[in-house]
Amino acid sequence: MASSSSPSSSSSVQELHFPPLNIPITTSRPVHVSPAGPIPAEFGHSLYLSNLDDIIGARVFTPTVYFYRSDFFNPDDEKPVVRTLREALAAVLVPYYPLSGRLREAMNGKLEVFFGPEQGALMVEAYSEMALAELGDLTVPNPAWAPLIYVFPDEEPYKVLDMPLLIAQVTVFSCGGFSLGLRLCHCICDGLGAMQFLGSWAATAKSGTLIAKPDPVWDREVFRPRDPPAVKFPHVEFMKIDDESSLTMSLWQEKPVQRCYRVSREFQARLKAVAQFSDRFTCTTFDAMAAHIWRSWVRALDVKPLDYRLRLTFSVNARQKLKEAPLRDGFYGNVVCLACATSSVDELVNGRLSDTARLVREARIDVSEEYLRSTIDYVEVDRPRRLEFGGKLTITQWTRFPIYETADFGWGRPVYAGPIDLTPTPQVCVLLPEGEAEPSGRTVICICLPEFATGKFTELLCSGVGDRLPSAGGGAEGV
Template sequence: MATWVQELQFPHIDIPITIDHVTPVMPAGPIPAGAGDCLYLSNLDDVVGARVFTPTLYFYRSNNLSSTQRKLVVKILHDALASVLVPYYPFSGRLRETQNGKLEVFFGPKQGALMVEAHSEMAITDLGGLSVPNPAWSPLIYRFPDEEAYKVVDMPLVIAQVTSFSCGGFSLGLRLCHCLCDGLGAMQFVGAWAATARAGALVTSPVPCWDREFFRPRDPPLVKYPHLEFMRMDDGSSLTSTLWQVKPVQKCYRVNREFQVQIKQLAQPDDQHHSCTTFDAMAAHIWRSWVKALNVTPLDYKLRLTFSVNARQKLRNPPLKDGFYGNVVCLACATSTVSQLVGGKLSATSRSVREARVGVSEDYVRSVIDYVEVDRPSRLEFAGKLTITQWTRFSMYESADFGWGQPVYAGPIDLTPTPQVCILLPDGDSPPGGSMVVCICLPESATSKFRELLSRMDTGDEAPEVE
């Protein structure tokens, strides 16, 4: 069983870098927007959880680059990005708030994306393993010296840092504003950028589609669901204080396919009418293991598990156009008291996750849009919540071949600023559909217990522990 769930280590290192150039990247040709123009963002783009930059990092070793290519990496990436910013021209604008606090994209002079060129005296091999996110990689993602957390207004919407290492390899640290794209949209944008770099000429397949008016609210708005994912709740449990009062540590675990299959079998509902997916089962198992490891109290406190659901295939009347790269995700929300979660059956928890997932219908999406229109949430709600984000279906490696092969690592770096988020990543060392990597934050004192619980196969029916 020990090989089914393997804790992955990453080194705690310092990466000294020198920033050589910071250059704006303007669209390489005319775009259908001039100074003073603005673009509508939907309420799915503008919900408070999307007002962030999503940082991702890609490592490329030197063995796929000739000496000439190494010298041209920054130019190739710069020129390809400039070309892609023509059809993806909204990424060259900026965000601003309108009178009601809603965001829009506007265009002015001297905007564009941002390209940062840096170098390090270290070699990529000095960084240790490149299989899991490592907070020590933070210097490879550019942030302005005086940048505020969660600041998206008046910021470049694409920030790319290319860091060259002494061995000839390099990293691409990328920050895309979540307001313009969800995960699949980001893969579409990066894929177009990479394909353009490989071809030396603009490649866009599919042709990008903005069309955010597709998600305009109804008039009058019609909120048909309680939307527990946004609800303000009294922070009456020990969960949030346990995580935020001490600096949590980031832990990563490789979970092989066999273990996932067995957890899925254990999590099937007793009635067998509706089978759960691997995600339903693993989300339930991770949620329960996390709450048990944190020894959350009181036992009657209601907890929330939220997770993103891609709603593209739910939209039929009418369907979305091909190439749409905006936010089409909704937060599903499963709830459980502490005692039900840690003492109940795994099948009951997985059923709750499944019901929340399938509940994201076309009607639900429209209700979310109207809810945000009526009661625009102004802050993230953390009370009693774990959020699981699934990146296992993103083509992170395949989409990021800029002409030098797929990266040896593609993914996030640091979860600790948002310690109530768990990310499920594809394992770069296994074929698609194989192992996954679970990244989660815990107090140091709870890490051993969590690892034990995550590795354990049981269906539940045990009394909750009170220490």
Template sequence: MASLMEDIHFPHLSIPVTVKHKEAVLPAGPIPVNHGDTLYLSNLDDIIGCRVFTPTVYFYHSTPSMSKNVVEKLRDALALVLVPYYPFSGRIRETSNGKLEIFFGPNQGSLIVEAHSSIALADLGDLSTPNPSWSPLIYRFPNEEPYKVVDMPLLIAQVTYFRDGGFSLGLRMCHCLCDGIGAMQFFNAWATTARVGTLVASPKPCWDREYFLPRDPPLINYPHIEFMSVVDESSLTRSLWEVKPVQKCYKVTKEFQEQVKSLAQETNKDTNYTAFDAMAAHVWRSWVKALDVKPLDYELRLTFTVNTRHMLKNPPLKDGFYGNAVCIACATSKVEELIDHPLPWTADLVNRARLSVNEDYVRSTVDYVEVRRPKTLEFGGKLTITQWTRFLLYESADFGWGRPAYAGPIDLTPTPQVCVFLPEGGINADGMLVCLCLPETACKRFEELFCLIDKA
């Protein structure tokens, strides 16, 4: 069984990076706003969990077709794409009631940074799995506050040239402007425009954040325990925040996923569990057991996002909408229930949480945020699983130099209660990477539990 799941070790590196040049990138043509104008952000856009930048990195090996003017090519294509995607050239500010909006003023635009490293791309070793050591390849302002999005460039790109001709593209995109699907739409437009040399933006980008206006009066039809602030009286906080956890990544084959799904389905033939239902349940159970969470009667939460685009019928969401159109599903269980019940029981919890998200739930979420407007990220008793396997990370990142050697996040340790499912990077690869954070003392136990799916 262990051959179907492999612990991927990544090297601990020191990457010297020197920033050579920074440049604001403005739209290459007229845009439908003037200085002083503002754009509405929906309550799904400015929810507390979206008030972050999503950092990703893309590596490209040197090829004969690669131009030395990578920065110029990316900059020129970005300027073209910023015409239809003009909100990325603005800034975020907070209004009187704490809500966020986009505003437009002078000296804004996106930011592109040129940097150089004295080492070769080959010196980075294995590029198949995220490595926290890659952090210097993502630009951050000196003394930048954590979670700052107000008055920041909404797209920050750093191109780092390596000694052997390869380069990396490190991106920070403000989550307030787009969810994962929207980010891929924008990124694909940028890459395609760079590749063909003229603007390509299909589907036509649609802002339309007023689609998610709250009802008058607001109507909250669900308890929304996904947002609930709880006092973490369990050992989770101590395990994950009081010691520095390590980032672990496991390569999981398609066969492994199918076996987990088959086991989850074993005792309930009337419900069709997805591979995500089964894998999320398996990770959650293995994680809780490995961390030896106490007390046993403590109520835990598993949260994950659900894409709602296909659910929205009244009226339907317009094609090309790239804003946040996801809701947070939440499964709950006491520690002892997760430990004592078999995998199918937990998979059913995940399945029911996922299916509970519908159009009415979306509207209730919008209204809940309007009334309560949560101010802090809540981690109490929670594991959050983020599914990136549905995004075309590699296919959307061909700027003219082919697929990247790696595409995805870097460092999960700042939020150690997050687990990410990533697509495997090789051509025709159908496996995935499961990346999460654990204390050193829990790693071996997690691997043992995760492998033994036949005894789950």
């Protein structure tokens, strides 16, 4: 059954539906993929990870899936897809050799990459008797795709120690199409770093010879903490907040459901016009979208009490902010800071969209080189041991990643590239690009909610309740 789009009060926002599925697969024994040549790391060698790599939110695997139809396959090519991908991965693991190591805890619980007897990435070959067409609309992330990403039997949640840092599952479907399910450890690279690695792997598979441009750069020592550490900001994003609100109970009492929405370029522009809070400052599309999603989410959940302080966190790429010590081209480690906007429930649900957008903008521009250094020092002084969810929504922006362009392994752009299931972390919202070759400017919003709040959230997201959206030819009103 294909997904469908529900009409809404704004034709510029469509709720996307995905079918319930049971994907039967047969998997082969996992195979370790070692670098195809010598690497500059011997048995017993270790590599330094910065505190940005070792931040508590990075101690996860980022699961993604890529679908490829059989349209671009060469019938005269006798080399199987799995073999092509495995040989290219082995080749690219030479310059990206840290991905063949393992993580272990060193002094004070800090992580490092270690090269021991268990090395290499992991690749699993799978087969399904289903055809890709039976999976429905492949442009809408579906939690039912979970079997396409390999997880060890009885694997503990959030386990990263002694695990392969790259786990790949290639599932070939009866129609000849296939999926590539990846789990990449966030400690090794951020989103842009992952795109750099993926691009090298894809280019190598496509050409049949190693391509690594730019040359990968490790250099994690450039983010060593200062001596003594100098924490110059409160870093509310990491603070433990007593959850005296109804928020967490609403989200975790019952299993949340994933909802996806396609938002047009025109709706985003109109929302931005409403959120524009000053002639002196420019409100970005992200500022407006994040503010609107945050307010709609909190309103739909009917969070109480009204004086409870809420947090909105989101990652900011700090590469361009490093003026004193710019990074070398090819650096693929974590260079993101967690920005944090705060508001009471009352200010959020009863205030203007422009006020919320201003909070998002201020949190975004507050991320500076000094803020990055302060974050590094904060983690050094008080290394957080657990993720704090109190009063928090986290928005992750993937719309600027060239994920579709990067992932052409020789069989064309993927039909879909991105995450599949947000429900294990229901306080996360992801903004995804659409996969068309010609950019439409449309964004797909994926978010988790308890079932009782889904209808209200859809209504609020589509209509911009509380602020009057301007007509196509008019100015912003009601702000």
